[in-house]
Amino acid sequence: MKKPLTLVFITIISLLVLLTGCQPKGESASEPAGGEASADQKEHPLANKKIALIMQINLGTFSAQYIEGVKEQAEKFGGDVTVFTSEGDLAKMASNLDAAINQKFDGILIDHGTKEALTAGIEKAEEADIPVVVFDADVEVEGVPVLQQGDEQMAEMTLNKLAEDAGGKANIVKIWVAGFAPMERRQIAYEQFMQSNPDIKEVASFGAATANTALDTQSQMEAILKQFPNEGDITAVWAAWDEFAKGAVRALEQAGRTDIKVYGIDMSDEDLQMIQAENSPWAATAAVDPKDIGRIQVRYLYQKINGESPEDKIILDPVFVEKSKLPDHSITTEELHEYIDGWGVSDQGYTADLKELEGK
The missing domain is CATH 3.40.50.2300 (Response regulator)
Known part of the structure; x- marks a missing residue:
């Protein structure tokens, strides 16, 4: 009896090996195809x-x-x-x-x-x-x-450009909010700038970080424009965050106030599209990619x-981005380095x- 049982056992094992060898081989999510490279990375x-x-x-x-x-x-x-x-x-x-x-x-x-x-x-x-x-x-x-x-440097870059474009004399609206470390650093530079430029006056200041910051900023900016309806009442808007800048730009565009420029901080693809738009009031921004x-x-x-x-x-x-340095055709932040030195190419930390x- 032992021989037939042994024979049956060997036959079953042989069939299982054969069937296993015929199964299709998939790619595990944790071990992507790539042979040696995948193994090397797993062992690192x-x-x-x-x-x-x-x-x-x-x-x-x-x-x-x-x-x-x-x-x-x-x-x-x-x-x-x-x-x-x-x-x-x-x-x-x-x-x-x-x-x-x-x-x-x-x-x-x-x-x-x-x-x-x-x-x-x-x-x-x-x-x-x-x-x-x-x-x-x-x-x-x-x-x-x-x-x-480099928040203080970004604030200095944009405020100095505002002063240069305005000839050293301007009425400005500041959009800023307390309670965020980068905002507090930007405020330090703003205060120093205002002390050094007595002919630049702050006529209004507001700002809040909300679930709809850009939209809320737009509504508040529209109200301020009604308070200052005449050309020259407001020369420029300084926005300490791109969400603030977006709201201000939309308010100015809807009101047709081409006499007022916007200077912001931070940069994204959406920001870049707004800056590049024809007749956009957004003149410049400073940012890190x-x-x-x-x-x-x-x-x-x-x-x-x-x-x-x-x-x-x-x-x-940070990098300084001026509307005047951008091409006529639309680009994204992936292409921005072709026109603005230093954008998106940092090897820091490697x-x-x-x-x-x-x-x-």
Whole structure:
């Protein structure tokens, strides 16, 4: 009896091997096709990291392009990004940060927020050996890099251009809001500028960060235009955020006020389209490419994951964009570097290890 049973067993095993060999081979989501490259990346100690992006507010095309830059760079490093949005609610932002720590992400990126809302959570993350890198928040935790855009320089660039275009004498509307670290830095430059330019007068000031900032700004700007209906009443608008600039531009265009120019800060594809529009009042802006901000922030996070110690304060170099320097045909921010030096080409934050990782 043993021989027939053994024969049956061998026959079954042979059939199973044959059938297994005939099955179609698919591509796993975690192991993409690519043979050796995929294997190399899987074995790299910095690959396959889970990254959390904690945002105070996700609003407009600037935020969308910033997120795109974060995801693009992380994916090149073999990582995966989860975005936590907080709708401007600082308590929710702190809760999101706590959730990312509890879920044991390999690294945490923070976009805006305040030290009061974030410091305890960041310290908790550091204690749990989860590296953190912050963008545009007034956080001061030792060993935690904080990126900022060179906000005072951006304000100076746009205000100096406003003064130059107006011949040193102007009535201006300021659109600004307190409570955000980059806004506070821009306000410092604004105050210094106004002290140095006594012939430039502020005739109105307003601003609020809301769920519909651009639309709300447009409504408020329309009301101000009714208060100052005559040419010369307002020379220019200085907007400390592109969402403010968009609202102001739309209000001016609807009112037909071609006598008033707008000078803004920040840049996105939507902003660029508005600046390029025929007879647009948007004369100039200063900005760092939002995609570059995301890419650079990820690079510094991976430096920390790699055991390195980047500096605590990292300033990104802004670029000045004038309407007069742009081509007649429509372009996107992907093409902007062809006309504006320094746009979207930063290698800041790269190390030899990160370049090797990206190459795999």
